[in-house]
Amino acid sequence: MRKEQSTNAENIRKIIALCPLSYTQTVIGGRWKPxxxxxxxxxIQRYSEIRKSIPPITERMLTMQLKELERDGLIARAEYGKVPxxxxYTLTEKGASLKTVLTAMYxxxxxxxTTLTAT
Amino acid sequence: MRKEQSTNAENIRKIIALCPLSYTQTVIGGRWKPxxxxxxxxxIQRYSEIRKSIPPITERMLTMQLKELERDGLIARAEYGKVPxxxxYTLTEKGASLKTVLTAMYxxxxxxxTTLTAT
DNA sequence: AGGATGACGAACAATTTTGTTCGTTATTGC
DNA sequence: GCAATAACGAACAAAATTGTTCGTCATCCT
Structure with a gap:
């Protein structure tokens, strides 16, 4: 959670207002989101499948990032069944439109x- | 600085090995780099000009980010004159080639x- | 003689991000 | 009747990022 009053938090608002780049960076930033x-x-859509496809992620991290992505309108969550x-999760239109960005990054x-150049 | 032995640092290596996206994210990540x-x-090339063009950045942050960008081969540094x-700073070829990514993000x-939609 | 300049570095503190461990639900398979 | 399952939540701890304050160089302008 953010301390809405810190310089840190204010700076995020300021740079988002300053340049569209910062909004994108804020939304897809972090280690796991891309x-x-x-x-x-x-x-891949199921929680458990995503998790398996990213071995080092922990459940907590995955859960948190998914929550944020949902909050920012990039993905939608759907529950099926009850106890197990x-x-x-599926991409919203907004989320899907990030494809150009992610493709360019990829x-x-x-x-x-070059970090793996040490054959 | 990184604690080369932490789980945190190891995870960065792992996800960079896992997907090219993560390398890009690692290199342009952070609040100020984009x-x-x-x-x-x-x-814009001069330290002081960059700083003026990003009002909320502090000198320390600018200096640190520039150092990292240089270390990662995205920019080159050139000194002119002595005391004042x-x-x-100029983009290297590697740095300039990020244009597609940044343009897409922009x-x-x-x-x-949508954060400014509150007219 | 004294202040301004430009591009930092150091020491420290605040804040945020990431990781660890444990617990929860109710049904299914053994 | 007991463990396994899927998708989390909570409390806590570690690490990383960001921000604050102050100091430095030697020359130029007043």
Whole structure:
């Protein structure tokens, strides 16, 4: 949760007002969000499937990020069944339209990531 | 600085290995980097000019982000003159090639930022 | 002689993000 | 009758990011 009054929080508002780039960065920022959105774009929808497709993520992190993505209108949540509950997430129109951004990031990353060059 | 041994730091390595998206996100992540890169793409180069163009940034933050961008090979630093020192930053080829990514982010942001809709 | 300049670095504090551990639901399979 | 399941929530702890304050260089302007 944010401390709505901190300089930190105010700065986010200021830079979002300053440049559209910052809004995008705020919404897809964080370690896991691009990864999660990528999975959703590839048709993976169930909570448990997403989790399996991103081994190092913890349940807590996945849950939190999904909540934020939902709050920001990028994904929609749907429950099926009751107790061994089943939940599916799908991209909203807004979320799906991030595809251009993520695709560009993906291409750039595969071209310039040099951290694995130590064959 | 990173605590090279933390789970946190290990996770970064893991997700970078997992998907190119994560490398990109790691490199342009953070609050200020997209903004700084944007300024450089628009021809602003001097430290002091960048700072003026992003009012809420502090000198410390600007300095740190520039250092990281340089370390990651996105920008190059050049000093001119001695004491009222003058420094200019320019995009490297790698940095300039981020333009597609930033442009996509910019467009998406201007289309979907709803935080200012309270006219 | 004294203040302004430009681009930082250091020490510290506040805030945010990320990770760990444990518990919850009610049904199904053994 | 007992463990496993799916999708979380809560309390806490660790780590990372961001922000604050102050100090530095040597020259130029007044």
């Amino acid at each position: 990864l999660i959105l990528d999975r959703l774009m590839h048709g 509950m089943r939940v599916e 291409h750039w990353g595969s071209e310039f990531n | 903004l700084i890169l944007d300024r450089l793409m628009h021809g 020192m003058r420094v200019e 467009h998406w942001g201007s289309e979907f930022n």
